[in-house]
Amino acid sequence: MGGSDRRFHTSKDAPDRHHGRGGHRHHRGGRHSGRLFDYGDLRILILAMIAERPRHGYELIKVIEERFGGSYTPSPGVIYPTLSWLVDAGYAASEAEEAGRKNYRITAEGEAFLTVNRAAADELLSRTVAAGSEGPGEVPAPVVRAMENLKMALRLRLRRGALDQEAADTIATALDSAAQAVERS
Numbered sequence: 122m123g124g125s126d127r128r129f130h131t132s133k134d135a136p137d138r139h140h141g142r143g144g145h146r147h148h149r150g151g152r153h154s155g156r157l158f159d160y161g162d163l164r165i166l167i168l169a170m171i172a173e174r175p176r177h178g179y180e181l182i183k184v185i186e187e188r189f190g191g192s193y194t195p196s197p198g199v200i201y202p203t204l205s206w207l208v209d210a211g212y213a214a215s216e217a218e219e220a221g222r223k224n225y226r227i228t229a230e231g232e233a234f235l236t237v238n239r240a241a242a243d244e245l246l247s248r249t250v251a252a253g254s255e256g257p258g259e260v261p262a263p264v265v266r267a268m269e270n271l272k273m274a275l276r277l278r279l280r281r282g283a284l285d286q287e288a289a290d291t292i293a294t295a296l297d298s299a300a301q302a303v304e305r306s
Contacts, residue, residue, distance in 0.1 A: 175226035191266035
């Protein structure tokens with residue numbers, strides 16, 4: 122399983138965790154190449170979470186955010202395609218709820234897949250619990266969360282259309298005030 126082979130273990134594979142391109146291994150802190158998850162890690166994490174109990178996409182987003190102490194929140198554009206992949210692979214099934222949301226549960230094939238990949242799932246689950254604690258020089262999770270909220274608010278507002286002078290002034294004033302508060306802290 123070396124070279125450019127990028128796939129998950131199936132029940133037919135040996136339970137070797139290090140299956141990525143070039144045999145990459147997790148560096149200290151569970152991160153490498155500046156990415157929180159390696160290829161496929163989010164799929165295993167989500168599968169392990171729906172194995173705990175059935176969940177819908179928004180709930181998974183919130184649970185992952187909580188596990189990372191607010192420092193990482195997967196977007197719907199990441200969660201829902203991952204859930205679709207798990208359903209297409211036969212590892213998960215979805216059921217419609219009253220509110221129109223889909224609740225995802227693990228299948229027997231997903232349980233077998235998770236059994237083969239248990240070491241990877243356990244490592245991911247333990248990594249998320251520890252991820253909220255900051256080491257020296259790391260940005261505290263509440264600050265990262267707040268920065269992400271600001272970026273998202275700006276993106277959403279700019280998508281609504283052009284800013285008139287009054288809206289531009291209001292946003293600039295709010296940003297200037299925030300910058301001054303950060304400088305004073």
